[in-house]
């Protein structure tokens with residue numbers, strides 16, 4: 405299947421199996437089998453996630469796929485102790501980072517308002533809040549895309565961000581926001597399922 409800007413779209417309800425795979429049955433993985441994940445699968449994850457929306461189509465997220473032994477060793481060193489073993493075991497790990505100079509792409513990504521590049525370039529606070537918020541949205545899309553690809557995800561915020569940035573993004577432009585283990589579930593992969601908020605606690609109506 406190829407997807408591009410000309411692909412026609414009709415909204416329709418996802419079937420129950422799709423809802424389970426993406427949301428209701430899907431779980432966060434804490435152990436991984438030896439089954440490898442290919443670069444084609446990792447690329448396919450991005451080819452899904454990139455289509456989900458961002459403000460002014462800014463697309464500020466950048467993805468570093470770490471899947472060599474050498475790369476994993478460099479990454480694991482900067483993970484929190486409780487996250488080291490599962491990151492070592494995962495066949496692939498995505499380092500999700502925000503591009504602090506995302507606005508350089510605006511003339512291409514948002515040609516109806518190319519001057520927004522100058523706005524963000526001259527207002528660091530606006531650039532930072534917009535890019536971090538939208539990169540976090542895209543991180544959520546990546547987790548769902550991993551599930552849609554038939555793989556399991558283990559997102560982790562426990563790491564030394566400055567350490568990872570120094571190791572992989574030494575020029576200072578990309579800033580790590582989340583690390584996500586990717587693979588197939590290993591032994592006892594799930595922690596006990598935790599509750600979610602009741603509708604009463606989460607929803608209000610106007």
Ligand SMILES: Cc1cc2nc3c(=O)[nH]c(=O)nc-3n(C[C@H](O)[C@H](O)[C@H](O)COP(=O)(O)O)c2cc1C
Nearest residue numbers: 430431432487559560561562563582594595597598
């Ligand atoms: C942004 C984010 C950061 C997380 N950080 C960690 C982490 O550092 N270590 C860890 O073991 N789990 C981490 N988790 C996993 C969550 O605890 C887990 O996804 C949540 O409890 C739901 O689990 P479930 O999908 O199995 O229901 C993180 C999840 C997210 C989305």
